[in-house]
Amino acid sequence: MNFSTLLKYLFQWLFLFILQIFILQKIYLTEYCVPFVYSMFLLTLPVNTNRYLVLLLGFFTGMIYDWFYHTGGIHTASFTAIAYLRYYWLKLVEPPDEYEENQIPVLAEMNSSWFLKYTFPMVVMHHFLLFLIEAFEWRYLIDIFIRTILSSIAAEVIIYFIHQLFFRPKQT
Amino acid sequence: MKSLFTFIYRRTYGLLFVFLEVISFYFIYQGTNYSSSVLLNYSNEIAGKWYEQKSKIYQYFYLKSENEKLAQLNASLLNKSYFAYKIISNKEYIHKDTSIHQEYLFINAHVINSTFNNQKNYITLDIGKNKGLQRDMAVITNNGIVGVVKDVSEHYSTVITLLHKDFLVNCMIKDGSCGPLSWDGRSREYMQMNDVPLHAKIKTGDTVYTSHFSHIFPMLIPVGKVESFERKQKNPFYTVQVKIFTDFSSIHHVYVIKHIYKAELDSLQKISYQ
Numbered sequence: 001m002n003f004s005t006l007l008k009y010l011f012q013w014l015f016l017f018i019l020q021i022f023i024l025q026k027i028y029l030t031e032y033c034v035p036f037v038y039s040m041f042l043l044t045l046p047v048n049t050n051r052y053l054v055l056l057l058g059f060f061t062g063m064i065y066d067w068f069y070h071t072g073g074i075h076t077a078s079f080t081a082i083a084y085l086r087y088y089w090l091k092l093v094e095p096p097d098e099y100e101e102n103q104i105p106v107l108a109e110m111n112s113s114w115f116l117k118y119t120f121p122m123v124v125m126h127h128f129l130l131f132l133i134e135a136f137e138w139r140y141l142i143d144i145f146i147r148t149i150l151s152s153i154a155a156e157v158i159i160y161f162i163h164q165l166f167f168r169p170k171q172t
Numbered sequence: 173m174k175s176l177f178t179f180i181y182r183r184t185y186g187l188l189f190v191f192l193e194v195i196s197f198y199f200i201y202q203g204t205n206y207s208s209s210v211l212l213n214y215s216n217e218i219a220g221k222w223y224e225q226k227s228k229i230y231q232y233f234y235l236k237s238e239n240e241k242l243a244q245l246n247a248s249l250l251n252k253s254y255f256a257y258k259i260i261s262n263k264e265y266i267h268k269d270t271s272i273h274q275e276y277l278f279i280n281a282h283v284i285n286s287t288f289n290n291q292k293n294y295i296t297l298d299i300g301k302n303k304g305l306q307r308d309m310a311v312i313t314n315n316g317i318v319g320v321v322k323d324v325s326e327h328y329s330t331v332i333t334l335l336h337k338d339f340l341v342n343c344m345i346k347d348g349s350c351g352p353l354s355w356d357g358r359s360r361e362y363m364q365m366n367d368v369p370l371h372a373k374i375k376t377g378d379t380v381y382t383s384h385f386s387h388i389f390p391m392l393i394p395v396g397k398v399e400s401f402e403r404k405q406k407n408p409f410y411t412v413q414v415k416i417f418t419d420f421s422s423i424h425h426v427y428v429i430k431h432i433y434k435a436e437l438d439s440l441q442k443i444s445y446q
Binding site for chain 1: 184185188189192193195196197198199200201202218219222223226287288289290291292294296330357358359360421
């Protein structure tokens, strides 16, 4: 990974942070639609990134979001789980013609059906874990399901549009 | 022993994951148990600085409505002031009342961050220990209650709002019947008041106030209005839906209430209630 890629990812992290804390935190549609889009950061890291690094990135990113949401460790716990699952999930959804060297799993380089198949379950998982750990009681299970479904659809739409707008195909 | 090391070596990824999860659940446990560790206070300062800058920008968008609210409060205070009264006696009047003394002190504060989308919602204030804030002080606005101070750092403090699953305040309906008010985590406009006795004369639209049982909030601060009430499954109590007055998406100025004799009250109760 060279310096310019590193800078790109740093910029993307900050962009998602500002989007989440400044804008999405202030938007209130219903209590059932609370999208969290910052999982996009982990999902777009190159496929062959060191998995330990991904795990630690997930942990520290979640911790910073927890500081700003005053939520103890909810974001840390759920985002670390996502970082852990990413490694296995990438193996599971690997297309038949395998990943290239330094493949970046973004919309511009893959087709959109693969992109949705890759990101949507992870986004759903992230929201489900987040809301489950937050409520921590089984009697809210139906509420948690509704919140998960609506929020992940909203988050997925936002992620898709960010990819459409900002990611250019690699020039060859 | 060797097989143990090979086991650990093979499973490093999983073990690191479990280790990080244990840490994060420790954070959750710590956060719910009112612990004010060094790390928590430190993060409070950092997040507080950031949110202060952010709210400086956001404040401009609310200037107009904020001014209106303050003007209304000014008017209501002017009505209570010396100028609003007509002097009907020629005698000099010195207001030196020995029959009352001040019990509560009101400290002005700005909200620099607020959340209302979670199950546990907080706001951050721009004052802290430097203005004498302590844990468990009440926070109100012009027209309703907001919450209770949780953690205090040097220049900032965080407040547990009404929209927090662990928040509980004793309230009183217009006819005098009391009960604890809490939030079920669903709509941010409604809270639930449990254990209201069946003989209470409740009407929809009655105002709900803080009661005299609360040692944190002063008595008779308006909280909300009765929206509906029902008796669940032959419980000997009503459950009352209360529509709260405070709109958490637009709070900017709040007042922190300091109970001047709280230490005395607490120590007395500690002795007698053992």
